[in-house]
Amino acid sequence: MNAEIPGGAAGAGSGTGAPRGRPRSVEADRAILTATLELLAERGLDATSIEEVAARAGVGKTTIYRRWTSKGLLALDAFVISFREEQPLPDTGTLRGDLLSALHAWVRAVTQTAMGPMLTGLIAEAQHDPELRGAWRDRVLEPLRTQHRVMLDRAIARGEIPASVDRDVVLDLFFGAAEHRLLLGHLPMTGEFIARVVDVILAGITRTQT
Amino acid sequence: MNAEIPGGAAGAGSGTGAPRGRPRSVEADRAILTATLELLAERGLDATSIEEVAARAGVGKTTIYRRWTSKGLLALDAFVISFREEQPLPDTGTLRGDLLSALHAWVRAVTQTAMGPMLTGLIAEAQHDPELRGAWRDRVLEPLRTQHRVMLDRAIARGEIPASVDRDVVLDLFFGAAEHRLLLGHLPMTGEFIARVVDVILAGITRTQT
Amino acid sequence: MNAEIPGGAAGAGSGTGAPRGRPRSVEADRAILTATLELLAERGLDATSIEEVAARAGVGKTTIYRRWTSKGLLALDAFVISFREEQPLPDTGTLRGDLLSALHAWVRAVTQTAMGPMLTGLIAEAQHDPELRGAWRDRVLEPLRTQHRVMLDRAIARGEIPASVDRDVVLDLFFGAAEHRLLLGHLPMTGEFIARVVDVILAGITRTQT
Amino acid sequence: MNAEIPGGAAGAGSGTGAPRGRPRSVEADRAILTATLELLAERGLDATSIEEVAARAGVGKTTIYRRWTSKGLLALDAFVISFREEQPLPDTGTLRGDLLSALHAWVRAVTQTAMGPMLTGLIAEAQHDPELRGAWRDRVLEPLRTQHRVMLDRAIARGEIPASVDRDVVLDLFFGAAEHRLLLGHLPMTGEFIARVVDVILAGITRTQT
DNA sequence: TCTTAACCGAGACGGTACGTCAAGTCTTCCT
DNA sequence: AGGAAGACTTGACGTACCGTCTCGGTTAAGA
Numbered sequence A, B, C, D: 001m002n003a004e005i006p007g008g009a010a011g012a013g014s015g016t017g018a019p020r021g022r023p024r025s026v027e028a029d030r031a032i033l034t035a036t037l038e039l040l041a042e043r044g045l046d047a048t049s050i051e052e053v054a055a056r057a058g059v060g061k062t063t064i065y066r067r068w069t070s071k072g073l074l075a076l077d078a079f080v081i082s083f084r085e086e087q088p089l090p091d092t093g094t095l096r097g098d099l100l101s102a103l104h105a106w107v108r109a110v111t112q113t114a115m116g117p118m119l120t121g122l123i124a125e126a127q128h129d130p131e132l133r134g135a136w137r138d139r140v141l142e143p144l145r146t147q148h149r150v151m152l153d154r155a156i157a158r159g160e161i162p163a164s165v166d167r168d169v170v171l172d173l174f175f176g177a178a179e180h181r182l183l184l185g186h187l188p189m190t191g192e193f194i195a196r197v198v199d200v201i202l203a204g205i206t207r208t209q210t
Numbered sequence E: 001t002c003t004t005a006a007c008c009g010a011g012a013c014g015g016t017a018c019g020t021c022a023a024g025t026c027t028t029c030c031t
Numbered sequence F: 001a002g003g004a005a006g007a008c009t010t011g012a013c014g015t016a017c018c019g020t021c022t023c024g025g026t027t028a029a030g031a
Helices: A026-043 A050-057 A061-067 A071-086 A095-112 A115-126 A130-157 A167-184 A191-206 B026-043 B050-057 B061-067 B071-086 B095-112 B115-126 B130-158 B167-184 B191-205 C026-043 C050-057 C061-067 C071-086 C095-112 C115-126 C130-158 C167-184 C191-205 D026-043 D050-057 D061-067 D071-086 D095-112 D115-126 D130-158 D167-184 D191-206
Strands: none
Touching: A026 A050, A026 A061, A026 A071, A026 A115, A050 A061, A050 A071, A071 A095, A071 A115, A071 A130, A095 A115, A095 A130, A095 A167, A095 A191, A115 A130, A115 A167, A115 B115, A115 B167, A130 A167, A130 B167, A167 A191, A167 B115, A167 B130, A167 B167, A167 B191, A191 B167, A191 B191, B026 B050, B026 B061, B026 B071, B026 B115, B050 B061, B050 B071, B071 B115, B071 B130, B095 B115, B095 B130, B095 B167, B095 B191, B115 B130, B115 B167, B130 B167, B167 B191, C026 C050, C026 C061, C026 C071, C026 C115, C050 C061, C050 C071, C071 C095, C071 C115, C071 C130, C095 C115, C095 C130, C095 C167, C095 C191, C115 C130, C115 C167, C115 D115, C115 D167, C130 C167, C130 D167, C167 C191, C167 D115, C167 D130, C167 D167, C167 D191, C191 D167, C191 D191, D026 D050, D026 D061, D026 D071, D026 D115, D050 D061, D050 D071, D071 D095, D071 D115, D071 D130, D095 D115, D095 D130, D095 D167, D095 D191, D115 D130, D115 D167, D130 D167, D167 D191
């Protein structure tokens, strides 16, 4: 539970032993997150109010505020549940295959599912909510980067790319280009776009900078 | 005026000749934009209300709504005035020099001035305001891309990179990586970051010697 | 208007000339007071919420808060409108006749109309709202006392009672006994009660024949 | 204890003999009443919440609700404990002496101690809580009246006043006038006020209504 | 000694209403 | 007709208490 709903006060302090008082309702947790997810998909984070979430979940507003300190952190929890396993760690044998597969999965998620609007809504909200910004980094961004860094490490082990590669910069280029198109929508994220992004990055780090 | 404040209804119908009635106050325009700029710098787009802008500008709310249909478009106008000339088109003789110079200018603007919060605030707002999203593309993004595409065209003419390079993808990688760090703040935009971004892209698109 | 709705900010300062801005809606005033009166009669002051008044009046909550700073002052205005002329100044020629007539009118008002619950509700509310307490004194109690003091003054002029009578104490006994029964309800306010109250007071202050 | 805290469910079923189960904590009773008394004195009945009483008494809310069905009844119990013996039955030998002494005691209690705010708060609360209204009559008003009726009976026995005197009306005038000033605060309860109230009533019932 | 019933503190539960803020619109007088 | 002022309706905010409920854990009497 703690792992899935870290946005709130997380109930009893770990190690403090007895949790005292009526325990938080697991049903309420579920109802709130379900309602949030539905509303997020229906009208986006900005147009969703805590009041509406409470009404749809059949829950008092305080029950939500007791668990989450802001709309953003609630939305983050709802998002994370759906997003986590949609981003698998591919292992195709070559870096090109891995990168293509990973970017395809990301693009598919943000264009074919409700993840797209959720993601943009959360990034938007994070711009004026420092706590959400931090939580987003800790619970979405860093896990994703850590996972994808593995692909680069394997490529280094295989000798495909030099060990001197700045993996952080590579990840920023990799996700940055796609995120840029997602946020501004100036150009579509086609298969060709994906291929070329991977091509440029791959060529850029494969070639020796002698 | 029309060219600088296209966010609003543009006042008198174009071509109708005589504007009839009292003309719009130029002082009001200036006062509103100045107040907006101040508030944007002080507390960001999200925490700025039309009501406050009106109060500080010494102007009725109606006077603002008559010119701009949304807070975002007003902020965009205030932003554009300040942002435009901060992004010069460098011409250093080599693509590497041009790219480094351009990215340095961008990073400096968003980290050393109030442009950073304004930019992130506007991108955030654009996520739930389609009109602003369009205006942002037309009035900020495309001009910037057009300007930077020239650098790539010159490099092609010089034979530094092949004509087959997908310039849009290059621009997405170029701006995407930096914007990514700006929005999420997971890593700083140091000089080294700038250099490596340029290096990877450059290596990725430079003509093969084979 | 000022005379009838002194609970609010009373709009423009008198003498300041032009009232600037959109004037307060007279319809809203009326709708609010009507709704308040209905709800007060239906369920009493305590069980009436500002929210419900707003809803029934078809008015925003702020429109009420702009005019009245508390529920009590709003209720007071609604009450005063109804109560004012229900308490006529009788002139029967004798003090006994005047007092009987006045007390009858008061008892009739609080037992036969909705004035009773309103009055008790307002006195109750005034116990924890000093502003209402003051307003009640100024706008209900003192006018009523001033009016009834006239009856005593006429009796003094006629020589029925000595000029040395403490008229304030007489009024306190007169209203106090009835109010006491109204608030605690331990005994009914019958015609006999009225007669005996008047008898005792009258006997107590009538000039000694000695 | 039962005699002093009759507001609650009175614990064990009458006649059932053995109460079964854990007996109610006497400490909790005391703590709750003490906390109530403190808060009543500090901020009045209206501004005191059950939640705060529970917190200060170091007691669960349930423990309070198990004993008292409403805030008013709890406050009544706290009040009665303090108020009871403050109102002695004077026996000075003359009705004037008795009345003066009794009214002095009452005025002193409500003006010099925290009894005043408690009393007004309870009367206020009783206006929208019929149960409290009944309890107030049974446990405060009637005992007080019964006690003071004795003074009138003694005066009748002594021949000071005729037996035909309506003692209820006299008591209403006696307490009504003072309560009136207490609730509305339009005039102070001075020694002169007390004397004149007694004078008028005494003169009113002494004199024969031939 | 072991149930068993009612208590205890703590604190979460679904609600209601609070008083405030800002949104975008409307209405007045004035320029 | 534009402009400043300030009203208007709407809707959401986050908070405080309400009276109820559920925990784990006493505390006694009865079996």
